[in-house]
Amino acid sequence: MLLPPRGNARILIGAHFVNTLGNGAYLTTSTLFLTRSIGLSPAEVALGLAIAAGAGMALSTPMGYVADRYGPKRVMLGLLILQAVCFAxxxxxxxxxxxxxxxxxxxxxxxxxxxxxxxxxxxxxxxAQRLRVRAFLRSANNAGIGLGALIGSIPLMLDTRSAYAVMLLANSVTFLLAAAVLTRVRLDKPVAARPAEQPRLVALRDRPFLSFALVDGLVAALYNELLTLGLPLWLTVHTGGPLWLVSAALLINTTGCVLLQVWASGGTDGLASAARTGRRGALIIAVACVLFGASTGMPTWAVCVGVLAAACVHVLGELFSSTATWAVIFGMAPDWAQGQYQGAYLTGRQIGNMVTPPLLTALVVGGGGPGWLVVGVLFAVAGTAYPSLVRWGERTRAEPVTA
Structure with a gap:
């Protein structure tokens, strides 16, 4: 099926696609806008973004609780409008x-x-449809970001304040359009009430889930940075391979995520199968790391073949890993706390985003081929830990999480 099911699913994916068009354009132009148009120094940009990241990480779980308390649709509409105002x-x-x-x-x-x-x-x-819809959402996200990046090339070529301003306003409009589309979502069931015996921020007291969020957050941050950070650094320092390989690897990744994510989500229908899917994905990415490292010191043609093969293997592992992530979050979260569990997972992911750049740089630049093997071992260890973490979570689902 090339389109999500009719009704709420198709509305959600459509709204997300519209929004990511603007986000892709902004991500492409943001650095030059902030430095060339506003006049911030690179250090000021980094400091501002670090402050912002800290705020986002600290409030992700509380914001998820707000979505559970007042309804995800209402909160989502408010946040989309807030972001539209902020980008403008x-x-x-x-x-x-x-x-x-x-x-x-x-x-x-x-x-x-x-x-x-x-x-x-x-x-x-x-x-039964949550994973499939989430897979469609990721496909739409990658397609929207990719097309948005092409749109963002226009203000980059013009490189004027007016062009950047138009891009920012256009991005703001996509948030408003996404909000307008989301008003059509029908939530027939009332928001589930929190049981009186459960703490408000229950996700932050769920040790099995937090352990999973930390491990999986690091895995997700690593597989995202392999192509955008690890690969270009490794090509520059340790091989004679052409830098166009980075663009080729990213193209393989984007195409695979758009076309195959829904396929990869099939067959995962519970926590036990999610654990197996996560283990499979992490081990496949470990194989990709071995392929990357094996090309160190090889002739240029061999580096090209090795990188392209590794990119194909990498995207397959990424598809399975992301499927497992969604399945575990949906499966471990009670219906009345889905928002805060999503937020708590984001905190783990953001911690991974902070740890990954220095870790990956040290291993790939400092270690070369053996460094890639160490990265592969990290994925393999995380993959073998998935079943134990998920079984721990399954055992505690029947037990109340108390203070």
Missing amino acids: GLIGVRGLWSFAPIAGLIAVGESGAKAANGAMIAAAVEP
Whole structure:
């Protein structure tokens, strides 16, 4: 099936695709807009984004709780409007201390929207369809980001403040359009009430889930950074391979995620099968790391063949790993706390995003081929840990999480 099912599922995916078009354009142009148009130094950009990331990480679980408490649709609409206002407000930024608060609001809105979106999927579609809809969502995300990046090349070529301003306003419009589309989602079931004996932020007291979030957050951050950070650094320092291999590997990855994510989600229908899928995905990515490392010191043609083969293997493992992530989050979260569990997982993912760049740089640049093997071992260890973590979580699902 090339399209998601009619009704809520198709509305959710359509809204997400519209929004990611603008996000892709902004991501492509953001660095040059902030430095060349606003005049921030690279250090100021990094500091502002670090402050924003901290705010997003600290508030992701509380924002998920708000989505559970007041309804994911209502919260999602509010956060989309907030982000529309903030992106338009970037036009008026004149320095670090006007940039940092807006960037912080954008980060909080983004992390809150991700948590609310997961809760919306849980509330808007039947449990048996959640993974499939989530897979369609990721396909739409990759397609939207890719097309948005092409659109973002226009203001990059013009490189004028007016072009960047138009891009920011267009991105704001996509948030408003996405909100308009989401108003059509029908949530027939009332928001599930929190049982009186359960703590408000139950996800933060769920040790099996938090352990999974930390392990899987590192795995997800690593497989995302392999192609955008590890590969270009390794090509530059340790091989004579051409840098166009980075673009080719990213093209393979994007195409695979758009075309095959729904296929990869098939057959995963519970926590036990999610654990097996996660283990399979991590071990496949470990094989990709071995292929990357084996090309060190090889002739240029061999480096090209090795990188392209590794990219094909990598995307297959990524598809299975992402499927397992969604299945475990949906499966471990009670219906009344889907939002905060999505937010708690995002915290683990954000921790992985902080740890991964220095770790990957040290291993790939400092270690070369053997460094790639160490990265592969990390994936293999994480993959073998998945079943134990999930079984731990399954045992505690029947037990109340108390203070």
